[in-house]
Amino acid sequence: MTRVLVTDDDGLMRAGLIELLTADPTIEIVGEASTGREAVDRARRLSPDVVLMDVRMPDLDGIGATRELTRTAPEVKVLVLTTFEQDDYIFGALRAGASGFLLKRARPEDLIAAVHVVGAGESLLSPSVTRRVIDRMAQQPTPELADQAKLDTLTPRERETLELIARGLSNREIAAVLVVEESTIRTHVKRVLMKLGLRDRVQAVIFAYETGINRSR
Template identity: 80%
Template sequence: MTRVLISDDDDLMRAGLIELLTNDPTIDIVGQAATGRQAVEQARRLGPDVVLMDVRMPDMDGIMATRELSRIAPGARVLILTTFEQDDYIFGALRAGASGFLLKRTRPEDLIAAVHIVAAGDSLLSPSVTRRVIDRMARQPAPDLADQALLAGLTRREREVLELVARGLSNREIAAALVVEESTIRTHVKRLFMKLGLRDRVQVVIFAYENGLNRAE
C-alpha cells in the first residue's frame, strides 16, 4: 500500500482528492491537513509515503512545509499539486525538496499514476512545468559555480548524461542519443546521484539550472 497524506486548505478539494485516490485499492489515505503546519505535524506522526501538498495555505505555505518535511521526514516524498504555475512556486518547491510538481487541472488517471511514480522514488513534473524549468534554465547566465569540485569529479560520459537528464530526457532517450544500452545509462544516473548528493531527476534539473548548465549561448 502507498500511504498518502493530503494537505490543502480547500475542504472540497481535499474531499475530491480522497474520493479520487481511494478508487485505487493500493492507495491508503492516512490523513489530511488544512495548513502546512498541520501537514508537517501529521507527516511526523503518520509516516506517509507521499504528501500531496498545496502551495497557498494559511499558517505555513506548502513550500515552507516541504522544506521542513525534507528535514524531519526525508522518507516522505512531496508531490506539489497547485492551481498556480508561477516560476517562484515551481523553483521554490523544487529547491525545498519536492519530488514532483503538478497542476490541479491534471487528469485524474495521471494524478494517480504520479502518486505511484513519486512513491517509487522517481520524480515527476507536468509537461508545462518541465518546459518552464528548461526554458528558464536556458536563459540563466552562468553563476559563480559553487559546485565546481563536484562537477570536476564527473567523468566525461557522466557529464554528458547529466546535461541530457537536465534537458528532461528519459533513460531510453539518452541511451539512443549516446548509442549505448539503457542499462548503462541507469548505472550512470545512479552514479550521478551518488557523486552529486542528489536524490532524483528533479534535483538534477535544479542542480543544472543553479550551475549554469545547458544555458543558451
C-alpha cells in the same frame, strides 16, 4: 499499497482529491491536513509514503512544510500540486526537496500515476510541465545548488547524462541518444546524483541550469 496524506487549505479540493485517489485500490489515504504545519505534524505521526502538498496555505506554506519534512522525515516524499501559471513558488518547493510537481488541472489518471511514481522513490518530471520549468530556469538561474567544483568529479559520459537530464529526457531517451542500454543510463544517473550530492532528477535539472552545464556546448 501507497499511503498518502492529502494537504490543501480548500476543503472541497481535499475532498475531491481523496475521492479521486481512493478509486485506486492500491492507494490508501491515511489522513488530510489544511495547513503546512498540520501536514508536517501528521506526516511525522502517520508516516505516509507521499504527501500531496498545496503551496499556498496559511500557518506554514507548502515550501516551508516541504523543507521541514525533507529535513526531519526524509523518507516521506512530497508531491507538490500547483496552478503553476500563477504560482512562482514552484522552484522554491523543488529546492526544498519536493520529489515532483503536478498541475491541479492534470487528468485524474495522471495524478494517480504521479502518486505511484513518487511513492516508489522516483522523481516526477512531467514532460508537459518540465519544459516550462526548464525555459524559466534558463532565464533566471540562481546559485543555491550550484557548485562548479563538483562537476570535476563527473566522467565525460556522466556529464553528458546530466546535460540530457536537464533537457527533460527520460532514461530510455537518454539511452537512445547515447546508444547504450537503459540499465547503463540508470547506473550513470545514480552516480551523477551521488557525486553531486543531489536528492533526485528534479534537483539534477536545477543543478544543471544553475551551473550552466546545459550551455556548455
